[in-house]
Amino acid sequence: xxxxxxxxxYREKMVTMYVQVQLINNTYHCGYIGNAKxxxxxxxxxxxxxxxxxxxxxxxxxxxxxxxxxxxxxxAQIPIVDTVKWRK
Numbered sequence: 001x002x003x004x005x006x007x008x009x010y011r012e013k014m015v016t017m018y019v020q021v022q023l024i025n026n027t028y029h030c031g032y033i034g035n036a037k038x039x040x041x042x043x044x045x046x047x048x049x050x051x052x053x054x055x056x057x058x059x060x061x062x063x064x065x066x067x068x069x070x071x072x073x074x075x076a077q078i079p080i081v082d083t084v085k086w087r088k
Contacts, residue, residue: 005061011039014067021048021059022066029057030070 004010015036021029031050038045048064050057 020068021064023063
């Protein structure tokens with residue numbers, strides 16, 4: 001999978017989509033790539049920031065085993081936070 005990240009065209013497509021990455025330790029992390037500008041430059045960034053709703057997750061790029069493109073509806077559900085109640 002790391003070889004795919006060397007392909008600039010692959011990275012251009014990847015940064016616009018919702019991705020799910022599997023890491024070496026067999027954990028899955030989902031979201032939109034928050035540091036897309038770094039992935040569009042030459043070289044591979046050390047970290048990948050994933051944004052999923054109000055959640056932010058950072059993974060080491062070298063630990064990625066697989067990248068897939070699931071529909072958001074098919075991934076784990078996250079709770080919806082009502083920010084209006086925070087004002088009270």
